[in-house]
Amino acid sequence: MSEILKLNSPAVFIGKQGQDGVISFGSGQPDLPPPPEAFAGINLKRDLRYGLIQGEVALREALSHEYPGSTAENFVITNGASEALDLIFRSWGKGGKVLLPRPYYYSYPPIIEMAGMVPVYTDMIEGRIDLEDFKKKVKECKAVLINSPSNPTGRVESIETLKEIERITQELGIYVVSDEVYKDLIYERENYHIKGDHVITVNSFSKTYCMCGVRVGYLWSSDKTVVENVCEEKTHTSMNTNLVGQDMALHAMKAPKEYIKKQQLIWRERRDFIYQGLLSLGFELWRPEGAFYVLPKCHNARKFLSVLFQDYKVIAYLGEWFGAPDRLRFSYALDVKQIEEGLNRIRDAMKKVSVL
């Protein structure tokens, strides 16, 4: 039997996800290539002096067509969605509570805490926000951070829930930060963007256009003060976002709608395959409605993860990193053949550890 790995964070698997024979359900990023449009016509010999802190005008204008009633002034282009989140919370200064549905994306608590704010948790029911608990706890908070479709639950909030959150927070004058990086990876319905002058939307080109390593994200806000404060900070902390990356993002947006639809079909097939596979192995789990994660219950999760990796070369992430102890997160950004092989190995590993 394997020794239990030191499982503090996903960092334990760094550099191991691409190794020979390893099947990784770990890192949350598309395995598919970007659209060809992302490369076509990019001129590296462009003016490479400092760009605008807020981001290139052409990119912000292109984005404004995706956000009705917006102009380029409503956007700030950032080094991925991560930097957008970091700058937003830092701009509010020290103190104040932030309501966070749990399970959460693992960077949320450190980002909030590094900004000197305090996360307050509301536990989800079946992977979705519990509105009753949300309403109770939101009153003491300065802001709320939501993420639908969700990493790590794979769930999508109902339009009714999103509208109710819009309404309550507007009434209380509380900011909602809506991390919508999986907005185009949604299988059940059209996405619903929450709106309002107290809403700050965070988004990215990483998942939709399969370009995580290019690190181009953005925030949208109709509140001029939010945009100005974020730009003022970014002037000191990183200046403009990489100009070549911004060009690639702008070009990627020229990909036909078909590109996104085709991706959705691929993701849906994988979703069905892993969901059915884990169900038939006896796991209890929520059916993913968006993004590319499943979060099954799993007893002895740490021990199982060690065995999976050391004896079967399978990588998964611990639910506890996402505030979900006794669960595992599997990313299904793998082709169906690999998912199948991974499920076979999981079946074998289940003979060594009691997980159900």
Next chain:
Amino acid sequence: MSEILKLNSPAVFIGKQGQDGVISFGSGQPDLPPPPEAFAGINLKRDLRYGLIQGEVALREALSHEYPGSTAENFVITNGASEALDLIFRSWGKGGKVLLPRPYYYSYPPIIEMAGMVPVYTDMIEGRIDLEDFKKKVKECKAVLINSPSNPTGRVESIETLKEIERITQELGIYVVSDEVYKDLIYERENYHIKGDHVITVNSFSKTYCMCGVRVGYLWSSDKTVVENVCEEKTHTSMNTNLVGQDMALHAMKAPKEYIKKQQLIWRERRDFIYQGLLSLGFELWRPEGAFYVLPKCHNARKFLSVLFQDYKVIAYLGEWFGAPDRLRFSYALDVKQIEEGLNRIRDAMKKVSVL
């Protein structure tokens, strides 16, 4: 006579530096193109999934040859030197004082303050560190931030001063953050890199290779904990630095040494021209020894800046943004013809405002 502009920060000139007929001594960035090597052989269709948070191994290995006794493990690649500085100070958490020679680069105080630390100032003498005052004040500090060649003074610290700072801080166990982004733009002598396990060097490809907008910088430290803490933070705040930018930086390093030497000749000619020009107009100023800034004394600086911009289409920056009231900062990242025209306009403007 012009109305006085609202001169809170360089932001007042954003978007105006490239306008027709404007001569800008404002923004501090090379006007020359990057070396052709920066573009040759770049493959945009490379793997664009997440890269290592610490930065691409090939780039860190190439850098290790510039830092004797180093390996790739001593570096973290960042979104420009700005992000390196931001992450370093944030990694020390709240509280603690940082000694800062004044005049300083205008982002230093906000970066230190946003990290919850407190800047303590030591006033320079003739644009260089006053070692006596430095020694008195350093004892109460957790860290020191130095910048030689300096923005905005254009001065280079003597090797004796740098060695003395090395020695004192080593003895007291105080970190020195050494911002050396102008290390290759130095006219008087070879650069001297301060060393030691309490030294953190911050550097960039922006100035040496004229690629400010690509935003690739890095930090060097022999202290494993510093590197680990910065990477842990960056995992949450921005993840890997743009992969295409890192490729361009790696390729730029293949430029022959001649490229850097040729640049130095151009900068030196400009330095001589603007220094003599401002002297002959009667300004009192320090002779720049590196970087590309002069910081002459100027009475009625705010009024003069308004007149210069509104009546003569000349941009300069206020010394007070850099902790130097009653001075102006001129960046000479302009060809000599433009510097000449700018000086002529300054001569005319001096008839309207009493500046000497």
